[in-house]
Amino acid sequence: MTKPSTTHRILDAAEQLFAEHGYHPTSLRAITTAAEVNLAAVNYHFGSKKELVKAVMQRRLVPLNKLRMRLLMEVEEKAKQQKCLPDVRELIAAFIRPTIAFRNSSQGARNFIILVSRSLSEPDATVRSVFLEQVEPLFAKLFGLLNQSLPHLTKEVVYLRLLFLLGSLNHTMHMVDKVKPPFPEAAPEALDSVLEEEFLAFATSGMKA
Amino acid sequence: MTKPSTTHRILDAAEQLFAEHGYHPTSLRAITTAAEVNLAAVNYHFGSKKELVKAVMQRRLVPLNKLRMRLLMEVEEKAKQQKCLPDVRELIAAFIRPTIAFRNSSQGARNFIILVSRSLSEPDATVRSVFLEQVEPLFAKLFGLLNQSLPHLTKEVVYLRLLFLLGSLNHTMHMVDKVKPPFPEAAPEALDSVLEEEFLAFATSGMKA
DNA sequence: GTCTATACGATGATAGAC
DNA sequence: GTCTATCATCGTATAGAC
Numbered sequence: 001m002t003k004p005s006t007t008h009r010i011l012d013a014a015e016q017l018f019a020e021h022g023y024h025p026t027s028l029r030a031i032t033t034a035a036e037v038n039l040a041a042v043n044y045h046f047g048s049k050k051e052l053v054k055a056v057m058q059r060r061l062v063p064l065n066k067l068r069m070r071l072l073m074e075v076e077e078k079a080k081q082q083k084c085l086p087d088v089r090e091l092i093a094a095f096i097r098p099t100i101a102f103r104n105s106s107q108g109a110r111n112f113i114i115l116v117s118r119s120l121s122e123p124d125a126t127v128r129s130v131f132l133e134q135v136e137p138l139f140a141k142l143f144g145l146l147n148q149s150l151p152h153l154t155k156e157v158v159y160l161r162l163l164f165l166l167g168s169l170n171h172t173m174h175m176v177d178k179v180k181p182p183f184p185e186a187a188p189e190a191l192d193s194v195l196e197e198e199f200l201a202f203a204t205s206g207m208k209a
Numbered sequence: 210m211t212k213p214s215t216t217h218r219i220l221d222a223a224e225q226l227f228a229e230h231g232y233h234p235t236s237l238r239a240i241t242t243a244a245e246v247n248l249a250a251v252n253y254h255f256g257s258k259k260e261l262v263k264a265v266m267q268r269r270l271v272p273l274n275k276l277r278m279r280l281l282m283e284v285e286e287k288a289k290q291q292k293c294l295p296d297v298r299e300l301i302a303a304f305i306r307p308t309i310a311f312r313n314s315s316q317g318a319r320n321f322i323i324l325v326s327r328s329l330s331e332p333d334a335t336v337r338s339v340f341l342e343q344v345e346p347l348f349a350k351l352f353g354l355l356n357q358s359l360p361h362l363t364k365e366v367v368y369l370r371l372l373f374l375l376g377s378l379n380h381t382m383h384m385v386d387k388v389k390p391p392f393p394e395a396a397p398e399a400l401d402s403v404l405e406e407e408f409l410a411f412a413t414s415g416m417k418a
Numbered sequence: 419g420t421c422t423a424t425a426c427g428a429t430g431a432t433a434g435a436c
Numbered sequence: 437g438t439c440t441a442t443c444a445t446c447g448t449a450t451a452g453a454c
Contacts, residue, residue: 041420
């Protein structure tokens, strides 16, 4: 086990600091100090601060989306074999389950989720598009399958409801830690399954409405 | 009609620039230049950049929340008179209708919505809390009424679903302009009513699930 | 190829003259 | 209330050491 490379240490430090303080308020000096590298190393290895945050996001987003795509295609395949429509709840589950599980896999993953959630409301279009471009194929796949499963709804309606669903997921993923429910909280290890179950109930019912 | 006051012009310029470029990337120099006031005027009238963004948010949030609260209490009153439980759909409508209508009332209002949506994922707790503190009484009211209307659900579940609902609304309000649906768009003037109708269908069904 | 030291223009903020 | 001058810190760029 050698010392992690300079780029790796920069990515880790940036992920944590961006999540904690936000993109703009986090200075390259804070990142390079935490990573114990020289200030100029960021520009050397990544080109700019903006390219750095893109790299931070892509590092985890690519494998996560691969998994979600695989699960979606499994649901699609299963429906084809059984000669029936894909199940709406299973489609939504394939989309959200990896996200909820991934979020609790490590502190780095949790920081990453915060970062990605925030990126959607990022005013800078180039940062925002990192996420959108990565998710686009996944979104298109889910949109297509949902349209198959909900033939009584127009494409426009399915699209709007998918927008609602993504908003719920995004908002929940980064708010669930920050808001304090007005009642004694359940055991943390149980939160994930409750969250998944309730989200599926809410979203499936809303999507079919 | 006199020339708007210095503070007023600063608020207008800040609202527009914060919405367009974000809080941190917008310099006080850009704001004071656009408002045609001196750089130091912001610190004189508001104290700091952070206090300025708070003032920008409060200016429109206070009357909007008053309206939403009034509508919620009307639904509550009506249910009491008819000796029945408040209608879930009407409760949600009282919460979201003013938001959708307000959003299209002016460009300033639209910018404000962008700002508020973004403020929820703001890493800076002091900025984030401006919104949360303003909405808290409204949220508590809606939470209480929804609990009355959904006696078969636990408080925990209602709370989670309310979180989902707020995420949908928040996400939709600031994304509906930025994403391009994969189909020819409906007439813009019709979008509001479609949006409201579909949101109510989605959220009501999800909440009752 | 990697990395360090250093410099440049612009930023948020403030103090003090008017 | 308004303005100018000033300060520490920011992102970025580059020259040169290893």
